[in-house]
Amino acid sequence: xxxxxxxxxxxxxxxxxxxxxxxxxxxxxxxxxxxxxxxxxxxxxxxxxxxxxxxxxxxxxxxxxxxxxxxxxxxxxxxxxxxxxxxxxxxxxxxxxxxxxxxxxxxxxxxxxx
Numbered sequence: 001x002x003x004x005x006x007x008x009x010x011x012x013x014x015x016x017x018x019x020x021x022x023x024x025x026x027x028x029x030x031x032x033x034x035x036x037x038x039x040x041x042x043x044x045x046x047x048x049x050x051x052x053x054x055x056x057x058x059x060x061x062x063x064x065x066x067x068x069x070x071x072x073x074x075x076x077x078x079x080x081x082x083x084x085x086x087x088x089x090x091x092x093x094x095x096x097x098x099x100x101x102x103x104x105x106x107x108x109x110x111x112x113x114x
Contacts, residue, residue, distance in 0.1 A: 025074040035081040041074035
């Protein structure tokens with residue numbers, strides 16, 4: 001199932017950036033949704049392991065749940081169109097949501113998102 005980026009625009013304040021193939025992605029206090037393209041990088045604070053993400057996927061999100069799963073580097077494998085969402089936007093969503101739904105969202109993040 002492909003995620004439509006429209007819901008992200010409606011749910012979060014966000015910014016769209018373009019990153020050319022081979023260029024690093026600016027990591028910080030935000031996570032990304034890939035509108036177009038593919039990303040590769042390294043994840044993990046103790047032992048780095050490679051990750052790949054493509055159109056319709058998030059990355060830099062799991063580190064909010066597990067600090068050891070921090071993305072330490074990311075680069076465009078292709079030209080990229082990315083949506084950047086500040087962590088505070090997700091925090092507002094989780095705090096404004098029923099605690100059971102918030103727990104479900106956190107569980108889903110920890111199971112399958114970089």
